[in-house]
Amino acid sequence: MSSKAIVSQHEQGQGSVRSYSIGFGLSIALTLAAYGLVVQHAAHGWALVFVLAGLAIIQLMVQLVFFLHLGRESKPRWNLSVLFFAVMVVCIVVFGSLWIMKNLAYNHAPQPSSSDIIKDEGYRQ
Amino acid sequence: MTKPLTTDELAAVTEQQAAAAKTIFGFWVYLMTDCVLFATLFATFAVLRNNTFGGPAGNELFSLPFVLIETLVLLTSSFTVGLGVLAARRRDRNQVLLFFGITMLLGIFFLTMELTEFHKLYVEGNSWRRSGFLSAFFTLVGTHGLHIASGLLWMAIMMLRTARHGLTDLSIKRLTMLSMFWHFLDIIWIFIFTVVYLMAGVV
Numbered sequence: 321m322s323s324k325a326i327v328s329q330h331e332q333g334q335g336s337v338r339s340y341s342i343g344f345g346l347s348i349a350l351t352l353a354a355y356g357l358v359v360q361h362a363a364h365g366w367a368l369v370f371v372l373a374g375l376a377i378i379q380l381m382v383q384l385v386f387f388l389h390l391g392r393e394s395k396p397r398w399n400l401s402v403l404f405f406a407v408m409v410v411c412i413v414v415f416g417s418l419w420i421m422k423n424l425a426y427n428h429a430p431q432p433s434s435s436d437i438i439k440d441e442g443y444r445q
Numbered sequence: 446m447t448k449p450l451t452t453d454e455l456a457a458v459t460e461q462q463a464a465a466a467k468t469i470f471g472f473w474v475y476l477m478t479d480c481v482l483f484a485t486l487f488a489t490f491a492v493l494r495n496n497t498f499g500g501p502a503g504n505e506l507f508s509l510p511f512v513l514i515e516t517l518v519l520l521t522s523s524f525t526v527g528l529g530v531l532a533a534r535r536r537d538r539n540q541v542l543l544f545f546g547i548t549m550l551l552g553i554f555f556l557t558m559e560l561t562e563f564h565k566l567y568v569e570g571n572s573w574r575r576s577g578f579l580s581a582f583f584t585l586v587g588t589h590g591l592h593i594a595s596g597l598l599w600m601a602i603m604m605l606r607t608a609r610h611g612l613t614d615l616s617i618k619r620l621t622m623l624s625m626f627w628h629f630l631d632i633i634w635i636f637i638f639t640v641v642y643l644m645a646g647v648v
Contacts, residue, residue: 340527347520351638355513358643368647376639380632387527387628399473406477410484417488 335389343386350379465618472622476629479592483633486585487640496577503578504646506571512642515558516634522551523631530624533617538607541620545604548627552597559590582641589637592630599623 354375357363363371384390384403393399426440450458494503529544563583566572573583603623607616 335527335531337528337531340524340531343527344520344524347523348517351513351516351520351635354639354643355509358647359509365648369644372639372643376635379635383523383628383632383635387523387631388625398470402474402477406480409481413481413484414488414491418491421492 335386339386339389343382346382346386347379350375350382461614465614468618469621469625472625476625479629480633483585483588483636486581486588487636490581490585490641493577493581498576498578500576500579501571502646503582503641506566507642507645509642511558511562512638515555516638518551518555518558519631519634522548522555523628525551526624526627530621533612533620536612536617538612541607541612542604545600545607545620549597549600549604552593552600552627556590556593556597559586559593563587586637586641589630589633592626592633596623596626596630599626 354372357368357371357375362368390399390403391397525544526548529541529548532540532544563586566579571579573580600623603616603620607620610616
């Protein structure tokens with residue numbers, strides 16, 4: 321990356337009181353929304369899990385943009401590239417672990433009843 | 446008004462800024478690897494969250510209003526650290542000390558609340574030895590707390606330096622990295638708040 325690109329990137333990524341205030345307000349609203357959903361029992365089960373995960377991801381993006389000023393750098397966007405790589409590794413580690421351990425738990429389940437096996441494996445006696 | 450810089454001086458300034466921007470990019474890469482460390486701990490927690498070994502589950506242990514206050518305190522400190530960096534760019538030493546001071550107090554308050562929760566769990570017999578779920582909980586939340594503690598130490602050192610020697614280009618660069626570290630820890634906490642506390646007992 322040329323030094324000119326680095327400097328302009330450095331200067332553009334500085335932020336202002338306004339951007340920090342917007343980020344702060346949005347983050348508080350998203351936090352309270354997530355908290356309210358749980359306390360008010362507005363949703364249950366997997367629906368609640370997906371909504372909470374969605375709110376957390378929106379807040380992640382809000383803070384990346386308004387607090388860490390991501391996306392304001394000029395090309396080439398090295399900060400963004402490293403972030404995308406990290407997100408990819410995080411997804412592989414978290415969802416990969418859950419997937420593998422779920423299978424392992426199934427295969428090591430204490431005394432699986434034959435009706436479960438018949439149902440899950442889809443064969444008939 | 447300062448007099449305009451000569452071409453040589455301007456080149457030197459540009460070079461210095463370029464070097465600073467490279468250091469800050471390097472710090473960003475560190476933060477992203479730290480993110481991977483937290484991902485492994487989150488994965489461990491997600492796998493073990495229902496393995497309570499007959500002990501209490503998350504929704505029986507955690508107080509949500511308590512954790513909400515913790516979250517709002519850390520969020521506010523993330524806002525004030527941003528204001529602190531803006532003050533550093535204006536080279537306003539007193540404002541830097543003020544905003545980083547507020548951030549530090551909020552950070553200490555957050556850490557005290559977290560340790561209070563840990564202590565309560567420990568004395569009630571729900572320590573990391575109790576179950577796989579609690580081992581994963583203490584490792585994940587404790588690692589975040591350890592990061593907060595080192596951030597506070599770094600902040601104390603930076604404030605002492607700023608009070609003694611004023612704001613130099615080097616200290617502005619370091620304060621910028623410290624603020625990135627603090628924002629990063631707030632982002633990690635959002636996911637701890639969501640996954641560990643809000644989702645406790647949901648599925």
